[in-house]
Amino acid sequence: MAKATKKQALGRGLSALLKDPANDIQSAEDKNADKVVGNIVELDLSTIEVNPFQPRTSFNEESLRELASSIKELGVIQPITVRKLGFNSFQLVSGERRFRASKLIGLASIPAYIRIANDQESLEMALVENIQRQDLDPIEIALSYQRLIEEIQVTQEELSDRVGKNRSTIANYLRLLKLDPIIQTGMRDGFISMGHGRALINVEDLNEQLDIYEKILSKKLSVRDTEALVRTNKKPESNSAPAKKALPTYANKARRELTDILDAKVAIKVSKSGKGQFVVPFHNKDEFNRILSLLKSEK
DSSP states (O other), X not given: OHHHHXXXXXXXXHXXXXXXGGGOOOBTTSTTHHHHTXXXXXXXXXXXXXXXXXXXXXXXXXXXXXXXXXXXXXXXXXXXEEEEEETTEEEEEEOHHHHHHXXXXXXXXXXEEEEOBTOHHHHHHHHHHHHHOSSOOXXXXXXXXXXXXXXXXXXXXXXXXXXXXXXXXXXXXXXXXXXXXXXXXXXHTTSSOHHHHHHHTTOOOHXXXXXXXXXXXXXXXXHHHHHHHHHHHHXXXXXXXXXXXXXXXXXXXXXXXXXXXXXXXXXXXXXXXXXXXXXXXXXXXXXXXXXXXXXXXXX
C-alpha cells in the first residue's frame, strides 16, 4: 500500500504545479512539461469538461452505480485522459464513465493523464521508458501498453518492435485489464502475481473469478494450484462434451459400412438439428480416383 500512497502524493504534487500560473504548461516545449507528460496527475473534477463531440450520449444508470460503488471501495484504478484547454482547464478525452461515476459519489478529484500540444513524441518516449522500469506492477505495465496503442495509435505488432517485447507478452498484459477491478487492485498491491491473474482471466464469470481469488488469498495458493483450480471448475463442461459428440446409431452404422466399402477411415459429423457431413480422406491422386470409382459403382 505504501507504493500507492507514494504515487498519490506525486499526483498531488503535479496538481499543485499545474495550479501555479507561473507554470502554465501548454506544450511539450514548456518548462516542467516532462513532469506532466506520461505521469498521473490528480485533477479537480470541477476543472474538467465533457467533450461535446463525444459520440456516446447515454449511459446505463445501473452499471454506472455499480462502477461508482467499485470506485468508492477501491478508488479509480484506470486514470481518465484529458486534454489541456487553458490554465487549470481540461476537456475529457476518454474515461467518461469513470468521470461520471466519480461525480456520482461526490469525489472532489480524479487521477488523470494530461495531453498537451505537440506531446506525441515525448509521450511515446515517456511511456516506453516507463515500461522499462523495474518497479512497475503488471497492471501499470498493462495500462502503459494500452495508452501506447490508443493514444499513439500503434498496433500490437508495432508496439512489440518499439518496446522490444514479444507480441504475445503484450497481449497477456492487456488481457489483465479484463479482470474484475478487485483482482486488479489485489495485483497492484502485491497480493497475487501476474501468473495468478493469467490463470483467472480464463474464468469468464466475474463472480467465479472473485470466488477463486478469495481462495488464492485464504489458502495461499500457488500459480500452479490456481491453474489446477480453474481447470477443475471447467471440468463439468469438458466431461459433458463427449456425450454431445456421440453419433446417432444410424450414422455410426453408416460410418462403419462406408469404412469397409471404401477401405478408408470415414468420419461423420451430425448436428443436433440432424444436418451433417461425412469426410473421406485420401493421400494421393490414385487413392482419390479409387474411392471415386467405388462411389460411382455403388449407384
